[in-house]
Amino acid sequence: MSQSFSPSSSDGGPDLKVRSREGRLSAVLGPTNTGKTHLAVERMLGYESGMIGLPLRLLAREVYERVKARAGAANTALVTGEEKVIPLHPR
Numbered sequence: 001m002s003q004s005f006s007p008s009s010s011d012g013g014p015d016l017k018v019r020s021r022e023g024r025l026s027a028v029l030g031p032t033n034t035g036k037t038h039l040a041v042e043r044m045l046g047y048e049s050g051m052i053g054l055p056l057r058l059l060a061r062e063v064y065e066r067v068k069a070r071a072g073a074a075n076t077a078l079v080t081g082e083e084k085v086i087p088l089h090p091r
Helices: 036-045 057-071
Strands: 002-005 017-021 026-029
Antiparallel strands (some): 002 017
C-alpha cells in the first residue's frame, strides 16, 4: 500500500514527500536544501539493512562517512564510479 506524509511540515519547514510501499522502495522528494538526504539516511538507519543512491560522488562520500560513524565500518559499504569500499558483510 502506498503512503504519503510530510515529515517536516509540523515544524514550519517545507513539506517533503515520502512515498513507499511496504518493504519496498522509498522516494524522498522536495526542493533543494530541505533535509532530504538527512531524512533518507535517518529512515534507512532505522532498519536492519538498507541502501541509498546519491547523485554526486562527493555527497556519497559524505553520507558514507556519516553512516559509517553510526553503523560501523564493518556494516557500511561505498560504491561509486571511482571507488569501492565493501566490507565482508555490509548491511
